[in-house]
Amino acid sequence: MKISYNWLKQFINLDWDAEKTGELLTDLGLEIEGIESYQSVKGGLEGVVVGQVLSCEKHPNADKLKVTRVDLGNGEPVQIVCGAPNVAAGQKVPVATIGTKLYDENGKEWVIKKGKIRGEESHGMICAEDELGLGKSHDGIMVLNSDFSVGTKAAEIFDIENDQVFEIGLTPNRADAMSHWGTARDLKAGLQQQDLNLELITPSVSSFRVENRLNKIDIEVKNADLAPRYCGVTISDIKVKESPAWLQHRLKAIGITPKNNVVDVTNYVLHELGQPLHAFDAHYIEGSKIEVKTVEAGTTFTTLDEVERTLHEEDLMICDAVKPLCIAGVFGGVNSGVTETTTSIFLESAYFNPVSIRKTAKRHGLNTDASFRFERGIDPNITEYALKRAALLIQDLAGGNISSEILDLYPKKIEDFQVFLSFENATKLIGEELPQETIKRILTSLDIKINSVTEIGIGLTIPAYRNDVQREADVIEEILRVYGYNNIGFTQKLNASISNIDKFADHNVQNTISNQLVGQGFNEMLANSLTTPEYINLSEQLNEQNNIEMLNPLSNDLAVMRQSMLFSGLEAISYNSNRKRTDLKLYEFGKTYHSYESGRIENKHLSILITGNRSKETWNVKTNPSNFFYLKGIVSSVLERLGLTKLKTSPISNDLFAEGLSLSIGKAALVDFGIVKKSVLKHFSISQEVLYADFNWDTILEYIKYNKIKYTDIPKFPEVRRDFALLLDDSVKFEEIHTIAKQTEKQLLKGINLFDVYQGANLPSGKKSYAVSFTLQDEKKTLTDKQIDKIMNKLQHNFESKLGAELR
CATH class of the missing domain: 3.30.56.10 (Phenylalanyl-tRNA Synthetase; Chain B, domain 1)
Structure with missing residues (x-):
């Protein structure tokens, strides 16, 4: 929000510099993010002085140029070549001296330099008003009043506005400070704390009076909940024209482009008092009546920006007896605004329901100065006062007569x-x-x-x-x-308390796993819990009736709470892949949201997504694409870190996966992981394989509480490894080998690992070769060859008898 210091000082007569005032405003909670200088004439006419043309003769080498001698008041006249047709001897003129910086209409700087024009030296420039930024005329040079003294600085004779503009980072709760009046009110309170009791100057409206009642427009508010207070008055016989310089300077200083005297007054009062106003061309109000109401859903309405908008059934509209004129508190209509031909207006001042205005503004993607204030809540007690203030200003600048009583519909007063x-x-x-x-x-x-x-x-x-x-x-x-x-004082003593920390608290466990995943090369992501309802069509396990819908969605793509973590993760992969980042390892802690007959629930998850290569390509490491077994290793490492090892493995039942596994304890599923279906990836325009794991974090937190940690010494005796190359039927799985081995030797067998799989030439049809390693260790003594051979023979016998295996 921009606040003009000159404007602010109209309310409170303060002689502090802008920096000091800005410090106090910041201390009061109105944080000053910056202070900018404003000049009504850019450059402030620095270097421009009053000169007198002593002589003016035709240029010897150009028909349209003249050579003049100009007295600048420093005792030595200078020669200036001028092309203006109206330059003549004896005139007092504005002269830009050597080194002066002038600015064109686009703000581009150009410097006056000594030079030669068609062979004649020129030491400055006699200026037209557009060259100085004082007007738009370029018909000839400016001829000044002959009473001005030669050498006088132009800045002293022209009305140039120099201002300091505060950029305030206004917090949403400070609706009371959304104006110069509100800021001055806060500043006065702050000054009183410093024993400066300055008067707060309030614009007077005591001269307001009704000249006639020839243009009465009735008002009917059909929904007082949406428009608790509505005021209006008509002003006739006005003349719409350009605003005076002082008003234009006020608006330009805070970044508003002046339009005409009527519209400028409504903008002025809005930023002065914080009360939005709207002026309707009374000629276009049919039936001499204003109705404040909602209209049928689907009604089209063209706003001032010439965009046709489809109205919602809850949009509050300002209508006449036939048609809508304005979206209340948000934006006016294209055919009801004030133009150069307007001769009478209906001036509106109102207090609208903040929630209603916010919903309407968001629904149509509009953010105006008026809606910004209405949706935060303005002062309902200045509605009539601001209307009178604006009416008097319009009369002062555009003439006209107040041609109706003020109609003030305020059925239920908003209480303090x-x-x-x-x-x-x-x-x-x-x-x-x-x-x-x-x-x-x-x-x-x-x-x-x-x-x-x-x-x-x-x-x-x-x-x-x-x-x-x-x-x-x-x-x-x-x-x-x-x-x-x-x-507020503070003591030098530092007090601290130590709280009891549960090691199984969510944030502690979450940090542990985050550190592990980051160490494995993952990046944490955070996705929006709001998503599009279209994603439920990608899985039969997601139902529309389980959606939690937003009452006031920002867009259709953010209309429901997500039921799955996968889709937001795929959005991130798609976004990065489209920007040539195809090797990704991401994880996210987040929630899914569901609506059931029994009520709404939310479940916490840990999701892991992997795509592309495991590591970056380097000269000494071959690229190694991520695959299902790499994901399985990541999943296993997470569960092992949590102490969850005795798990049941079953085929996945989730239709979002092409293939995968589900790990559980008893009937409680801990994680589903696998390869995402190509049909799902196609929806996100992802062409490469994506691996996905979905951990049920709430269930994991519940089960890790029951883990009993056992501490044992590191064995002092060596491990022994033996390998088997087993010829097996294609149908045999490594899990069967693992189970038989564990049943055969429970004490000394510490590890079983499949390190090679071969199928192809030199093997019988329907056969495959598994190379399996077995790690043996006795924690109390060194194993002997006899013990090792005995165990390996038992393993061989069981593999042969139970699996039909052969040693190769």
Whole structure:
């Protein structure tokens, strides 16, 4: 939000420099993000002086140029070549001296230099008004009043506005400060804390009066919940034209382009008082009636930007007896605004329901100065005052007569808030006991009325425009920000407390696994929990009736809460793949959301996605594409780190996978992982294989609590490895070998590993070769060859008898 310092000082007569004022505003919670200089004439006419043309003769080498001698008041006339047809001897003219910087209409800088024009020296430039930024005329040079003294700086004779503009990072709760008046009100409270009791100057509307009642327009509010207060008045016989310089300077300083005197007044009052206004061309109001109502869903309406919009059944509209004229509080219609031909207007000032305005603005993708204020909550008590203020300004600038009474429909007054402030609670929250008189002085400076004072606290009435101050804690915050956070003392003693930390707490376990995955080359991602309802069509296991829908979605792509973690992960892979980042290892801790007959639930998950190569390509390492077994290793390492090892493996039943496995404890599924179906990947325009694991994090957290950690010494005796090359039927799985081996030797067999698989030439049909290693170790003594041979013979016998295996 931009605040003009010159404009601010119309409300509070302060002689501080802008930097000092900005520091106080920041301390008050209106953080100044920057201060910019504004000049109504860029460059401020620095280097431009009043000169007198002593002589003017035809250029010897050019028919349209003249050679002049100009007195600049420094005792030595200079020669200037000029092409203006109206230059003549004896004139007082503005002269840009050597080194002066001027700016064209686009703000591009150009410097006046000494030079020769057709062989004649020129030491400066006699300027036209457009060259100085004082107007648009370029018919000839400016001829000044003959009373001006030669050598006078042009900046002293022209009305140039020099201003400082604050850029305030306004927080959403500070709706009361969304204007120069509101900022001045806060500044006054801050100054009182520094013993500067300055008067807050309020624009007077005492001269408002109704000249006639010849142009009455009736008002009917059909939905008082959406429009609690609505005021209007008509002004006739106006003349729409360009605004005066002072008004244009005020608007330009805060980045608003002037349009005409009527529209500019509505913008001026909006930024002055924080009350949005709208002026309708009364000629286009049919039936001499304004209706504030909603219209049928699907009604089309063309706004001022010439975009045809389809209205929602909840959009509040300003209509006449026949048609819509304006989206209330958001944007006007293309055919009802003020133009150069307008001679009478209906001026609107209202208080609209903030929630309704916000929904409408978001629904149509509009963000205007008016909607910005309405949706945060404006002051409902200045509606009529702001209308009178604008009407008087329009009369002053455009003429005309007030041609109707002010109609003010306010059936149910918005009440102020009642709060009781406890002195004890104030001390607890502030951390320091403030004098009661200081507290009362601060509250009074903030327009908070003190109803009663007791030994324990104060009964307060909070004005309705402070819709962010409705609780005791809010009042204490107001006291503290005005008193000054920097004024609160603190002790040199540092107090600390040690809390009991549960090692199985979600965040601790989550950090442990995050560190492990990052060490394995993964990057953490965070996706939006809002997604498109179209994704449920990618899986039969996702049902539309289980969707949790947004009442007011930002867009159709963010209309429901996600039922699966996969799709948001695929969106990230698609985004990165389209930008040539095809080797990805991602993980995310997040939630899925479901609506059932029994109620709504949310489940926490850990999702892992892998695609492309396992590691970056280098000169000494071949590229190694990620595959199912690599994902299985990652999944196993996560579960092992959590102490979950005795798991049941079963084929996957999730139709999002082309193939995969499900690991569980008993009937509780811990993780599904595998290769994502190509049909799902095609929906995201992903052409390469994607591996995905979905951990049920809530179930994992429940089961790890029952893990009993056993600590044992590292064995002092060596391991022994023996290998078998087994010829097996194609139908035999490694899991069967693993199970038989464990059953054969439970004590000394520590590890079983499949390190080679061969199928092809030199093997009988329907056969395959597995190379399996067996690790043996006795933790109490060294194994002998006799023990080892005995175990290996038993393994061989069981493989042959149970699997039909042969040693190769």
